[in-house]
Amino acid sequence: MKTIKNTFSLALILCLTVSFSYAQQMFRVHQDNVRPSSHQEYEAVAKKFREACIEHNIDVSWATAMSSDFGYFYISPIENFAELDGQPFAEMAKAMGDEFSNMFKEFDKHYDSHGTYILVKDSELSYMPEGEENAPQDDNYRDWYYMYYAPENAKNMHEGMMAVKTMFKEKGSKVYYRVYRDGFGHMEHFYLVSVASKDEVDSAQKTVENRETLGPDRWDVFNKLLKYTSRTESYTGRMRPDMDYAPKASE
Numbered sequence: 001m002k003t004i005k006n007t008f009s010l011a012l013i014l015c016l017t018v019s020f021s022y023a024q025q026m027f028r029v030h031q032d033n034v035r036p037s038s039h040q041e042y043e044a045v046a047k048k049f050r051e052a053c054i055e056h057n058i059d060v061s062w063a064t065a066m067s068s069d070f071g072y073f074y075i076s077p078i079e080n081f082a083e084l085d086g087q088p089f090a091e092m093a094k095a096m097g098d099e100f101s102n103m104f105k106e107f108d109k110h111y112d113s114h115g116t117y118i119l120v121k122d123s124e125l126s127y128m129p130e131g132e133e134n135a136p137q138d139d140n141y142r143d144w145y146y147m148y149y150a151p152e153n154a155k156n157m158h159e160g161m162m163a164v165k166t167m168f169k170e171k172g173s174k175v176y177y178r179v180y181r182d183g184f185g186h187m188e189h190f191y192l193v194s195v196a197s198k199d200e201v202d203s204a205q206k207t208v209e210n211r212e213t214l215g216p217d218r219w220d221v222f223n224k225l226l227k228y229t230s231r232t233e234s235y236t237g238r239m240r241p242d243m244d245y246a247p248k249a250s251e
Contacts, residue, residue, distance in 0.1 A: 028083070032110075065240060117185030120183045149228055174206070175207075
């Protein structure tokens, strides 16, 4: 039994090593699936928790996103898996006592499911202006496209994503996007394409203009990718800088 356990652990480590070997950045994502009826109360608790983190200067940072179906995502960059063992809120919890645990009891009133997983940013497949890695600071609206695929189609999916990026670049598309892929904590393989805009109107205008830029033959390229895609999902949302957190810089 011990041998089987060790073999499985080694296989898992090898899979993770391969998966992340060409990644630029990993992100730990905590997702709360909030009930629509109480999202305002949820945000009040989340902002109270953020203020407590500011007061105690917790050594962790996150950006916050919210989807149109009331999913809240707290996104923290991490360098390696060792960071998952950290306990950044330990001293804060000790100092606050019951008030700390009571805040999490309040959180629990407003969602039926939540969890934490890792996403990996794939800069090789992302299409961004030269020298840029992130979306413009004021472009907080998001279109998110998920493309799921079976493990046997991983190579073909990667090639298809590269073909799409090449087409965008050759046609001079002004619609830029960042690509993320599944990491630890996911049961399915997928690519997540994130497109930033100023608002819904800006997003719609970009979509129309991009169709004209890419032309009717764009489907010749897209279909080579869709051929190996098991299913797709799309969501809209926005970044919530009012719910972001970062510790104070050392003086």
